[in-house]
Amino acid sequence: MGYLNNNTGYISDLLASRSIIKRGNYALITPDGLVKNIIPGFENCDVTILSTPKLGATFVDYLVTLHQDGGNNIGFGGDGVETFVYVIDGAIKARAGEQSFTLTQGGYLYCPPDTAMTFINNHSQDSRLFLYKRRYIPANGHKAHIVSGNVNQLERIEYEGMSDVILQDLLPKDLGFDMNMHILSFTPGASHGYIETHVQEHGAYILSGQGVYNLDNEWIPVKQGDYIFMGAYSLQAGYGVGRGEAFSYIYSKDCNRDVEI
Template structure:
């Protein structure tokens, strides 16, 4: 990037264990073994206070992970295609994922990724340790969010949600897409046990994090820790939309 053209500044805000807003212009690259010809940045992680790890991945022409990702007996992973097209495999199952495509791999299933574009493909990648439940076992899930109909969120006709994974006790987490029409908001400021990692797909808004109203926009990443106040208003001329993870379906451990 060369020498700066102005004073060094950042919109990013880091409150370890509570919340974080990470703006794209401040991201640095990380070397992740197994990913070839890829630019990767680690977003949420245990060092931030999350129980999961989120990445932004840019797969350049020929980018791939031939040795596989995750696959451990107690780790599950998920990938969402932000742009471009990739070939994704879950062990011996193969999927072609365009923009809005996704793949969930349960514990013990290895994910393989390969860029199918002449240019770049961009991915939102996630992993966490699975919390088992007796008699329950998650399975491989793939699809495209653009093929899923929105439903009203909390009976609000200007806020919409999609569920990307089954609402089933076999799964200890889910991914959703939440979209606010311009001027729409959450029905109340939420305070809850669950934590989130969210990547903003479109729009602009004001996000309440720990009772601080913070401007956010497309390309930002937000980590929301347990019990941190959270709510959003959409501003501007297009919907504020983001894809996010949520831990669910498990009793807190003592």
């Protein structure tokens, strides 16, 4: 195990961190202090585990750097666990059952719970991935299926009628799916229309820009490379700041299911 940013040895300042952990409520996890995890099946990879049930999430998020020929060839997910991979940068070759996919920056692949995913770095430079898994919740008469695409070909939707907030839906609005992945982008100065409160959880990786996020009524500065966990009923909203670059993040959302009691 080592640090993801490869900073080692003595520091020249006080020990400090922007990270905040409120288990079951919310978390801000910054790149500094993240560690590399050794996980069976991942070869020549730096794997960092982000949200897990230990934090209060019903899913697991990972940040994965694939070095040359790095990947997972034994299978990720399946046996009731759905998976999703998004290419932050680089290029990978992925498989879902008998289907193969070449995914470049912005490319993604969803595998339903009966299909394991494999992937390998597809070029000599490192590739970085945002990886997700969750135990699938079935619904009678409905079934999820393999989905692949690239955000550069997706519709850009004005979020709730706001032209400076753009939403992209990565998965179909279909009752076969118990979750979705979205990308939300704010031009500097744009914001949510209100502070949200809902039962859905989110795991969000910030792809670009800077923002200020309301997490349980605490306004917290965030930026590219940060990760946010938002638990059920955690108050949440954000707005973009900075100069020119959009504040953009990819995030998961559980959906399309009733609450069990």
